[in-house]
Amino acid sequence: MTFQDRLKSVAAEVDATLETYFNAPAEPLEDAMRYAVMGGKKLRAFLVVESCALHGIKHQEALKAAAAIECIHAYSLVHDDLPSMDDDDLRRGKPTVHKAWDEATAVLAGDALQSLAFLILGTLDVPSDRIVQAVIGLATDAGKDGMVLGQARDIAAESADAPLSLEAITALQAQKTGALIRWSATAGPTLAGDDVAPLAAYATALGLAFQIADDILDETGDEAKIGKRLHKDADAGKATFVSLLGIKGAQDMACALVAQANDALCIYDAQADGLRDAANFVISREH
Numbered sequence: 166m167t168f169q170d171r172l173k174s175v176a177a178e179v180d181a182t183l184e185t186y187f188n189a190p191a192e193p194l195e196d197a198m199r200y201a202v203m204g205g206k207k208l209r210a211f212l213v214v215e216s217c218a219l220h221g222i223k224h225q226e227a228l229k230a231a232a233a234i235e236c237i238h239a240y241s242l243v244h245d246d247l248p249s250m251d252d253d254d255l256r257r258g259k260p261t262v263h264k265a266w267d268e269a270t271a272v273l274a275g276d277a278l279q280s281l282a283f284l285i286l287g288t289l290d291v292p293s294d295r296i297v298q299a300v301i302g303l304a305t306d307a308g309k310d311g312m313v314l315g316q317a318r319d320i321a322a323e324s325a326d327a328p329l330s331l332e333a334i335t336a337l338q339a340q341k342t343g344a345l346i347r348w349s350a351t352a353g354p355t356l357a358g359d360d361v362a363p364l365a366a367y368a369t370a371l372g373l374a375f376q377i378a379d380d381i382l383d384e385t386g387d388e389a390k391i392g393k394r395l396h397k398d399a400d401a402g403k404a405t406f407v408s409l410l411g412i413k414g415a416q417d418m419a420c421a422l423v424a425q426a427n428d429a430l431c432i433y434d435a436q437a438d439g440l441r442d443a444a445n446f447v448i449s450r451e452h
């Protein structure tokens with residue numbers, strides 16, 4: 166099976182798992198939640214599933230942990246698209262939630278997706294001390310010391326006097342997009358009570374490579390394939406990896422980070438090939 170097929174297969178399994186948490190027929194709020202969380206590449210879910218397989222977590226429980234992180238990711242996208250943030254009309258090639266419903270529903274759907282993530286994690290069939298570790302980790306990585314902090318700093322940078330330095334952007338992106346990727350790739354050892362260090366090192370490099378690739382796609386990608394408006398950062402005069410390093414410099418840095426991510430997997434055998442493929446995919450993807 167190719168990596169793309171494996172990613173699609175995990176995405177389908179995670180969507181099926183998510184479906185079990187929604188009522189049918191549902192309130193408009195739940196319809197908006199389902200619309201936001203279904204679809205997408207499910208890359209974070211894939212990292213969870215692969216990391217759990219490496220550490221002996223049952224597939225069924227891995228799928229639930231994967232569903233939880235995708236709820237947090239979907240909430241962040243719904244809120245990021247709001248008029249008070251990025252003000253986007255299109256996400257994954259479809260109208261954003263506040264366009265398909267309204268702003269209040271989008272805020273509430275994001276809120277409820279965040280709560281649902283923790284509800285799902287709380288029901289995992291693993292020893293309770295490990296659930297606690299996973300919950301604390303996710304609350305930290307998604308919240309005021311992680312993704313939300315990165316988002317706040319990104320918004321503040323728009324009205325700053327000078328563009329951010331490479332160092333500041335690297336730190337900001339480690340929070341904004343890196344933190345959820347780190348939680349996903351370390352979910353297996355966290356839930357198994359094993360050492361998270363090798364996968365944390367993999368994820369730190371992967372998260373940064375992912376963001377650099379995102380900046381390159383924002384500059385060179387195809388709006389129809391990506392399914393959202395592009396060139397926004399450049400139009401807003403915001404510093405990105407591409408504006409600071411140029412396309413070639415950014416590509417070189419992303420390749421070096423993928424090599425670094427793969428090096429961090431050296432303690433694992435061929436069982437970690439899914440994670441190796443994911444790292445290579447991150448810099449070759451077209452959407």
Ligand code: GRG
Binds near residue numbers: 312
């Ligand atoms: C609003 C609290 C809050 C946080 C928002 C992650 C984020 C923080 C905003 C998203 C803005 C953005 C487009 C960042 C670039 C990296 C990124 C998260 C891209 C989307 O992730 P993919 O490519 O999306 O994995 P799919 O659609 O495949 O799930």
